[in-house]
Amino acid sequence: MDLTLTLLGAAFGGVAGALVPRAAYRFAVEPAEPWRTRCPQGHVLAGPWGGWVGLARCPSDGPAESGCRYGPGQVVAPVVSALVCGVLAAVVGSRPELAVLLLVTPFAVLLAAVDGAVHRLPDAVTLPLAATTVALLGATALLPGHGGNWLTAVAGSLALAALYGTLFLVNPAGMGLGDVKLALSVGAVLGWYGWPALLLGTFAAFGTGALFGVALLVTRRAHRRTAMAFGPFMLAGALIGVVTAS
Incomplete structure (x- = not known):
């Protein structure tokens, strides 16, 4: 280090x-x-x-x-x-x-x-962030010494957005369109490090979200129908996936 x-x-x-x-x-x-x-x-x-x-x-x-x-x-x-x-x-x-990860981090904190x-992920941030992340990773792939793959980053971006889009169609009350758009950036970052990182980051997002939800129920700060912002857990999962894969 x-x-x-x-x-x-x-x-x-x-x-x-x-x-x-x-x-x-x-x-x-x-x-x-x-x-x-x-x-x-x-x-x-x-x-x-x-x-x-x-x-x-x-x-x-x-x-x-x-x-x-x-x-x-x-x-x-x-x-x-x-x-x-x-x-x-x-x-x-x-x-x-x-450099790409450092640049996108403050925007991730903003969205969280x-x-x-x-409980809102504004398009004015999520969409430019997705386009910029994919573009910057593409430029990074041209530099020597990089540790990822741009094609899997693009594929990961589309795949994760498709997953969240499906969840939105199945249960609009449990998943928002903002989460689908944020998945474009999260999927690109995780996909850069490969499919195992993408899977780990996705499972980590749902796992940390579930643990937080259970904690709220146990402490009686929420009930089963309480809406919960999922964006912060998507971003936490992305961090876990990147740290593990790096």
Whole structure:
């Protein structure tokens, strides 16, 4: 394990993760509502790229004001992003696909935060993420020293999306279209490392989701009909599959 690379990966994850809460706050609305354009205190969210990029805080209005903070995961998002990026850097090492995995991790944390808050995986993130992931892995396959296969990445992306699409058609109440679209990215990353990684990551997603559901039932924080966001477990399964296969 390259300690320097691990620390650099964690540092990148922490900095990128600090930008997640603002975007998560803007995306965390019900399907019929527009993306938020103001903070809870009414400040217009301005800044780079239409105000989507920046910390989830507004400046104070005066000496007596402390300035508002908003968005889910003010501390959790940067910590999770830093930990995941550090782990990926440690297990993947200096292979070129590490850059792709580090780049997609903050977006994965963003999707997990939004799905956890409102049970929604916005198309504005899932679809560009899928296309970008497949394209970047394709470019990575042209570089020496890579540790995967682009054709299985594409096949894995389509196969996992087909699986989740079938589950959606069978039981729309238990699986959302957002999960199907997220499966395109998850399948590409897992498929890059081969079919065993794809199977492991998929089973891990359902396994961790089932364990969490049982824990909620045991602690009486939910009942059998309680809806549960599945996106975070898909992403956790992807991490397990990548770590195991690397």
